[in-house]
Amino acid sequence: MRIAFYAPMKPPSHRVPSGDRAMARLLMATLTGMGHEVTLASTLRCYDGSGDGARQHDLARRAIGEAGRLAQDWAAAPPDLWFTYHLYHKAPDHLGPRVAGALGLPYVVAEPSVAPKQRRGPWAAGFALSLAALARADALLPVTSEDADGLAAAGIPADRIVPLPPFLDTGPHERVRRAPQRQRLAARWGLDPERPWAVVVAMMRAGDKLASYRVLAQALPRMGEGFELIVVGDGPCREEVAGLLGNRARLVGRVPPRALPGLLGACDLFLWPAVNEAYGMALLAAQAAGLPVVAGRARGVPEIVGHGATGLLTPEGDAAAFADAALSLLGDARRRAAMGAAAAEHVRTHHGIAAAEQALERAIVAACRGRAQ
DSSP, X not given: OEEEEEOSXXXXXXXXXXXXXXXXXXXXXXXXXXXXXXXXXXXXXXXXXXXXXXXHHHHHXXXXXXXXXXXXXXXXXXOSEEEEEEEBTTBOOSSHHHHHHHHTOOEEEEEEOOOGGGGSSTTHHHHHHHHHHHHHOSEEEOSSHHHHHHHHHTTOOGGGBOOOOOOOOOHHHHTOOHHHHHHHHHHHHTOOTTSOEEEEEOOOOTTHHHHHHHHHHHHHHHHOSXXXXXXXXXXXXXXXXXXXXXXXXXXXXXXXGGGHHHHHXXXXXXXXXXXXXXXXXXXHHXXXXXXXXXXXXXXXXXXXXXXXXXXXXXXXXXXXXXXXXXXXXXXXXXXXXXXXXXXXXXXXXXXXXXXXXXXHHHHXXXXXXXXXX
């Protein structure tokens, strides 16, 4: 099947790494691996994070022109299906409904989100457009129960909702050889290999990410100095994060995606306060690498981290509880090992490529059947 793929929030070719970009790329690769011919329909980014009405109007104008061009270009040989990733009020899908409507294509949306409180306010137009797109969609793939509940509350029929588990390719994590990786990184960054290593992987930007770093900074004094802390990430708030963490952390900047499994596999524990985290691709990657996780109990995080089984979850924003949970695992190597093994198995079984392929196949079949009726 020929699939036109589009990500209005952030195209998979965007230069700035993020969980959103990683998931867009992974979806394209997974669909390709299933035997489909996947084409990136457009790199037009329709995201407005500031509630700027003039910018939203300009993006809509540009998108309408882009949709018309695509429909015209594909009129003679259209794709078989349109697939949009991550649609919500700040990044509505101007292209998919128009192109799919003009060409009579099945229309599928992965990671749709509905926030009723945005019905009025600076993103009211984007909210209305998103609801209209969801109503047009033939199949919807929510990745959290929060999103699935939002779709149901918006009146989307249950037979069009196909849950998609957050997922990643576990293969690179399974192939890591821990000992040589740990030895190499200890020499490179001056780390003590005899101490437990805790790792953080997150962008350094304003908003929820910076709020999470602040919770981490508040927790550190309570956690003592009996472990190494490695922080992977970069962004416009790097200096502020460095100031918050001081000399307690080794800030290593960005790490290429291909090198991240090796780095995670060399560590012992993953830490992230997860303030307002939708679910967190880094939390999945850490567990795939065999690391137990200490994280805030936010939104979709409990759906991918099993409290007491693959990690420990603490009240969102509670620095003292976060520190105590981290200390309990830093001081117990046997418990870390047991949780890490359970984490790797959990991700491999429930959040690997095979689980995603099953959901994607169900959605595609349902969309094509629904459009044919």
